[in-house]
Amino acid sequence: MLHYPAWKTALVLLICAAGVVFAAPNAFYSTVERANDARAAIEAGTAGPEAEAEAEAWPSFLPSSLVNLGLDLRGGAHLLVEVAVDDVHAERLDALWPEARRTLRELRDQVGPFRRVERDGEAELAIRLEDAEAADIAVDALRELAQPVGGGLLGAGGPDLEVDAEGRNISIRLTEGAIAAMDDRTMAQSLEIVRRRIDETGTREPTIQRQGADRILVQVPGIGSAEELLAIIGKTAKLTFHMVDSVTDAAGQAGPNQIKMPDAEDAGRFYLLERDALITGDRLTDAQPGFDSRTGQPVVNFRFDAAGARRFGEVTAANVGRPFAIVLDDEVITAPNIREAITGGSGQISGSFTVESASNLSILLRAGALPAEITVLEQRTVGPDLGADSIAAGEIAVVVAFGAVLVVMFASYGMFGLYANIALILNVALLLAILSLIGATLTLPGIAGIVLTIGMAVDANVLIFERIREELRAGKGPARAIETGYERAFTAIIDANVTTFIAAVLLFAIGSGPVKGFSVTLGVGIVTSVFSAIMVTRLMVAVWFARARPKTLTV
Incomplete structure (x- = not known):
């Protein structure tokens, strides 16, 4: 040896x-x-x-x-945030309304006229019929919109919707199983997006973990303040594209199929946009900071996936000459006129960006949108x-x-x-x-x-x-x-x-x-x-x- x-x-x-x-x-x-x-x-x-x-x-x-x-x-930043999972439930029911409307329109001869009723504070989709005797037909048709919880082949989790009628009023609510599954998906997605946003900054070894039913603990070494950390992870970064109907001021009112959005740079300027987004930011595959070749100002260059590029090309081809609003977190970042069809699947977001803000926006867009807003419950900076x-x-x-x-x-x-x-x-x-x-x-x-x-x-x-x-x-x-x-x-x-x-x-x-x-x-x-x-x-x-x-x- x-x-x-x-x-x-x-x-x-x-x-x-x-x-x-x-x-x-x-x-x-x-x-x-x-x-x-x-x-x-x-x-x-x-x-x-x-x-x-x-x-x-x-x-x-x-x-x-x-x-x-x-x-x-x-040293670094410590945040405990709460995810507004209830907002996701409301969004799911709002997204169900077009399908419910289409289903009832196909049965108009049997169910008669109907309309949606807004009910504040209740997580349900409320529909009122003119003919109470048609409620059973409408309920049976709307129950067909339910999907198995979790999308399993056997639907072992049961349907995700429950539909009830009381007189002329029909209520569509999420089942308990659907709410639990949706909350789990929302928290998992929020954790992943928060992790991706922080990783994009190059920060070493953050601690990101779920606490309880709807809370996330975030600890990031090396960040100067909790506010700096919140600026990175706190934005929902929901990007949508809408056609512009008109420009107005604070007194202007939106029509039945319109939404009113403020200009991100001019506090007195508002846009009346088509309510339905023509394309959303979840079709983005990349977003990078850059500089405009003509002005030299910082911009964000983005690129869509194949389906998004095709839709973007169709929309711009059909609306040459009209203004096209890019909306980020309920503010119009820019609303340029469409000069020609954009078929390459890429575009540019311009505005009053600095190099830092353009870089931060590109990070948010690459990481994706948070599925729900987050509220800070506790924040502190470790010196x-x-x-x-x-x-x-x-x-x-x-x-x-x-x-x-x-x-x-x-x-x-x-x-x-x-x-x-x-x-x-x-x-x-x-x-x-x-x-x-x-x-x-x-x-x-x-x-x-x-x-x-x-x-x-x-x-x-x-x-x-x-x-x-x-x-x-x-x-x-x-x-x-x-x-x-x-x-x-x-x-x-x-x-x-x-x-x-x-x-x-x-x-x-x-x-x-x-x-x-x-x-x-x-x-x-x-x-x-x-x-x-x-x-x-x-x-x-x-x-x-x-x-x-x-x-x-x-x-």
């Missing part, structure tokens, strides 16, 4: 060297972070004049992956001073633990303890390198995991060295004692570390937030500890023994 093959020696040295190289950027954290941010800004076209100098502060050919600092270390204190305290804990372990190991095992200490240093480097490469987030519990790893890392060496002592006391020679010590300690080392690794995996799978941070550092630390204790120390002992050839051995 003391003969170490050349290939194995090269592999261990290569892994250790890679660990040191990839862990090194964390020693220059702020410099590397600024360089990474500057390069990202340059690629996105939003860089300032100082970006080039910041990007060159850390050479691009060197590794630049960093361990992400969590909210408790780096960097608290994070700095936490980092300082964590550094002290690591240094004290590290120093104590080094002293005890050297005092207990002499030269072999020195080898264990060198392996321990390399172990920490490997741990930081892996955390950097996988983009893990380091929190206070994560620092606790590192301290625990330092203590556990030498445990394997203690088992090995004590086993070597036993073999020496049994009268075996140095070479045989070392060989037997490593062989017989191997099983105990693997058993102990595998059980701890299983615990770390379970913590990661079941836990959330800080618990996951602890489990990641613990799990990775176990892997690096076993490698450093078994492979690195064996290599150093083998090299020393091949050169010294001692006749006696003291451990």
Whole structure:
């Protein structure tokens, strides 16, 4: 065993060297972070004049992956928001009205005249017939509009609508199963869209998770304020395209098939638009900030999918010469005249944009529209001073633990303890390198995991060295004692570390937030500890023994 093959020696040295190289950027954290941010800004076209100098502060050919600092270390923004799921129920019933109207029109000879009745505060679609005796026919026809909850082939969840009649009045409501399924879809979609919007900003490792029936917790390290975070995720970003009937002022009234929308830039200007949107933003496949080729002003360039491009081409071809309003969150961003059919499936949103606002709008459009508005229940900003204190305290804990372990190991095992200490240093480097490469987030519990790893890392060496002592006391020679010590300690080392690794995996799978941070550092630390204790120390002992050839051995 003391003969170490050349290939194995090269592999261990290569892994250790890679660990040191990839862990090194964390020693220059702020410099590397600024360089990474500057390069990202340059690629996105939003860089300032100082970006080039910041990007060159850390050479691009060197590794630049960093361990992400969590909210408790780096500071950032904390938001707890509530999703207005009730609005989604109302939208579903509103969207049902055209189908119900078409169904009843086909039976006009049997049901007679009908109209929709607005009922404030009630989640139902109310229809009033002129002939009460036709209610049963209308109810049977409207029940055909129901779909199985969840869209299953067998409809195991039951219908999503319930239709009742009382005299001339017909009520269409969502069933409890439909409401539950719709709420789950709304929350899942909101979580995904919030995550995509934050990811688009390049922010590292946010915490985004559902809380309760209709709430979302968002924690983002590195954001300057909760208001800045809310500006990114708080907008619904619902984009629609409508034909413009006329322009009016605040006193103007919308007709029965019109909606009145304010101009985003002129507070006294309003547009009367066709109520039905000709195309919606869910047909967008891409949106990017850019600059107008004629004016040089910031704009947002967008592109539709195949169906959206076809519809966009048909609409513009049929309405050449008419103004076409682009509506974002119930405001008319721009209303240009259609000069010719736009058949390429792409277009441009212009307005009083800055480079930053054009970039933010493109992020919102790419991520998609939130299915419902969100209301902030709790917001706070965690200052960097608290994070700095936490980092300082964590550094002290690591240094004290590290120093104590080094002293005890050297005092207990002499030269072999020195080898264990060198392996321990390399172990920490490997741990930081892996955390950097996988983009893990380091929190206070994560620092606790590192301290625990330092203590556990030498445990394997203690088992090995004590086993070597036993073999020496049994009268075996140095070479045989070392060989037997490593062989017989191997099983105990693997058993102990595998059980701890299983615990770390379970913590990661079941836990959330800080618990996951602890489990990641613990799990990775176990892997690096076993490698450093078994492979690195064996290599150093083998090299020393091949050169010294001692006749006696003291451990």
